[in-house]
Amino acid sequence: MNDSQIAENLAAVREQIAQAARAAARKPEEIELVAVTKTHPPAAVRAAMEAGQRIFGESRVQEALAKIPLCPGGLKWHFIGHLQRNKVRKALPMFDLFHGVDSLELAEDMNRIAEEEGHRPRILLEVNTSGEASKFGFKPEALFAQIEDLLALPRLEILGLMTMAPLTPKPEMARPYFAKLRELKERLEKAAGICLKELSMGMSGDFLAAIQEGATLVRIGTAIFGERSRKE
Numbered sequence: 001m002n003d004s005q006i007a008e009n010l011a012a013v014r015e016q017i018a019q020a021a022r023a024a025a026r027k028p029e030e031i032e033l034v035a036v037t038k039t040h041p042p043a044a045v046r047a048a049m050e051a052g053q054r055i056f057g058e059s060r061v062q063e064a065l066a067k068i069p070l071c072p073g074g075l076k077w078h079f080i081g082h083l084q085r086n087k088v089r090k091a092l093p094m095f096d097l098f099h100g101v102d103s104l105e106l107a108e109d110m111n112r113i114a115e116e117e118g119h120r121p122r123i124l125l126e127v128n129t130s131g132e133a134s135k136f137g138f139k140p141e142a143l144f145a146q147i148e149d150l151l152a153l154p155r156l157e158i159l160g161l162m163t164m165a166p167l168t169p170k171p172e173m174a175r176p177y178f179a180k181l182r183e184l185k186e187r188l189e190k191a192a193g194i195c196l197k198e199l200s201m202g203m204s205g206d207f208l209a210a211i212q213e214g215a216t217l218v219r220i221g222t223a224i225f226g227e228r229s230r231k232e
């Protein structure tokens with residue numbers, strides 16, 4: 001994928017986001033695009049940056065550690081994958097937002113290490129909305145049972161929820177999982193007396209449905225940078 005293709009793809013994705021927002025009577029500025037660069041080189045990051053992109057997503061700590069120092073400064077990096085507990089210390093200083101916090105144990109580790117190292121991580125709680133065994137994330141009932149414990153972790157700033165829909169042949173089939181995350185957010189806000197601003201949902205294949213259901217962050221890789229050789 002050359003630089004001008006990346007710029008074109010990015011413009012097309014932004015336009016689709018804006019159209020989906022308007023169709024849902026939302027403002028396009030309510031939706032932030034996270035450009036997912038996993039498996040792609042620093043040159044791809046630079047090309048997207050030159051086309052105006054500022055927020056980038058990575059899903060592996062080792063890969064991000066190697067890549068981010070080779071990328072232009074002044075960008076925001078989001079961690080979108082499953083964070084292994086033994087990688088927390090390395091990951092904390094690198095990322096502006098952690099999308100995939102998927103257990104109380106991980107949140108407790110992040111809180112403790114953030115205290116030791118002087119960080120204030122901003123996080124999203126990942127919910128397994130499909131019930132698939134292969135997916136990470138809190139089960140909805142566990143989230144309600146553990147929200148008080150999560151809110152009691154003083155170093156963590158919980159900004160919202162994140163989910164991954166199952167791979168479906170049609171994007172429209174992903175929509176019920178996005179609706180479920182939005183409903184969970186509303187119920188959790190009432191139950192815990194909190195306000196959660198962010199809903200991270202929607203990838204290349206299903207982001208239009210996610211925007212209709214209220215996504216505030218969409219995580220898009222393939223539609224901008226092309227197919228990846230590594231599947232995950």
Ligand SMILES: *Cc1c(COP(=O)(O)O)cnc(C)c1O
Pocket residue numbers: 036038059080081164202203204205219220221222223232
């Ligand atoms: C890879 C990945 C994406 C981007 O997927 P595309 O289908 O390439 O847009 C989004 N979210 C997560 C958590 C990912 O791992």
